[in-house]
Amino acid sequence: MNLYVYTLRRLLYIIPVLLGVCAIVFFLFSVVSPDPTLIMLGKHASVQQMEELRRELGLDRPWFIQYLDIVKSAFTFDFGRSWSTKQEISTMIKQGAIPSLTLSLPAFVISFVISITVSLMVAFYRGKFLDKIAVFGCVSMMSISSLAYILFGQWFFGYKLGWFEISGYDYGFPDFIPYVLLPILIWVILGLGPEVRFYRTVLLDEIYQDYVRTARAKGLGEHVILFKHVLKNALIPIITNLIISIPFLILGALLLESFFSIPGLGAMTLNAVNASDFPVIKAMTILTSVAYIIFSVITDICYTLVDPRVRLR
């Protein structure tokens, strides 16, 4: 099979997956979920009130129309209005995207640079004391609840030492910086454990390959081997991992945003969860899923372009 056919097939596969995502969202929020009118009106609502609200929200229409609505929204990104703020959801998303990105983009880049540096160091000293300490450190760091990091970080650096803003946000270029510094720091620390562990495994996978032995046999130094040979080959899984984590940047850091009162998409989603605002939850679920599906296709296609050994089946 050649690359074009493969790409086309991979692109066509988006359709059943997207329909499936819509089906799961529909099933969760329209079939098995508790009656939203009951949540919105409270216990003492009359039957008539509930009927009216159902009509207003379009919940009285046949199920396949409701399902088609969800499918349509996945393509048009027109998600209707929020139940709690009555705002257009696409406008809410546009507003929330900027604060989210000011936090998640720098955090993503800094976190990657630091993790890859540490893992290169660890891979260089593999099997030695430093490596063992680093591996144990990673596992220990991963064992602590992420909520504990956020709470402690906010209290210690923000409140006790007063180095950073405790919470809040300002729109506009230099103004937002003081507010995102601490969340970024916590993000980087949270990511360090799992990322170093993953990159170390990837690097070590390459280090024990035959071509490395050949390189060593022909007298190359360890530095040249690590940076020119190993890193180049290890880049494929590393970049794959990077691309596939981009969609999750949309949700930003749910917890970080809500703790530091950054009015981004993550905080918006959590507010929607607290307010049982189904349209917003559905919209964010679909949006992230669509992004994930698209980026996984991109990764797959890149993979076959970069690595000819990947057999196209």
Place this chain on the structure above:
Amino acid sequence: MAAVEQQSKSLWQHAMGTLFRDKMAVVSIIIILFYVIMAALSATGIIVADWTEEVGPSYGPPSMDNWFGLDMFGRSVLAKTIKGTEVAMSVGLIASLLSLVIGVTLGAIAGYFGGRVDEFIVWFYTTFTSIPNIMLLVAITFISGKGLKAVILALGLTGWVGLCRLIRGEVMRHKDREYVHAASAIGAGNYRKLVRHILPNVTHIMIINFSLQFQIAIKSEVILSYLGLGVQGRPSWGIMIDDAKLELARGVWWQLAAATFAMAIVVLAFNILGDSLRDALDPKLKGK
């Protein structure tokens, strides 16, 4: 002189031998057993049955009488932490068993039967992984009503995908091996070939995955508690950590510290045990 009988070790004996020679693994097992015993004792009411009792002033700091201090209602944080093992252990155990059953069943069916069935299951889990985990967790807890059952259900229903994928791949590789052909030659049906012959050969994947899933479930309980979707009316580590968001500003750090510490130790133990199990059971991965 009696002849020395040299019996060769089975795969499992060999694995157990490797595991028990690994000091870190043994320590991890002891820690996990300790937590399990604590959870069992507290569930049966033998210890900390009186955790609701007021033993001192509100937010009393750690002292000789109360090592981990007191909470808002003057209850012992130590007693609450021990009571919290109950929730953590039951969430970890039942949720990871649930995802184990789902993952193995779907993975084995997809890998063994192939064709349409396989395509359907692959489509299903591709769809499932496309939805961010946190949204699924929220949706499922939301639907099944707050509480312990909802937390377990949500974590169990979301944790199976990785295992399903692994089992599918392994079963696929095994189904055309000679021993499976031999089994069909003596008249074994699909069910017997799959359950009696192939699955025992992929058990190691299940064990490793179980140990990893256990700690993921314990950690996720905290997030659900923060979202207000956690267990209700009884102490859990998640609720204790969540409570700390109002306490820290008053300098009350002990509830956060106790719950985080209790959780980190057992999660660390499961992490190390998971790695050791992988080394012991999957010799191909040695040294990585």
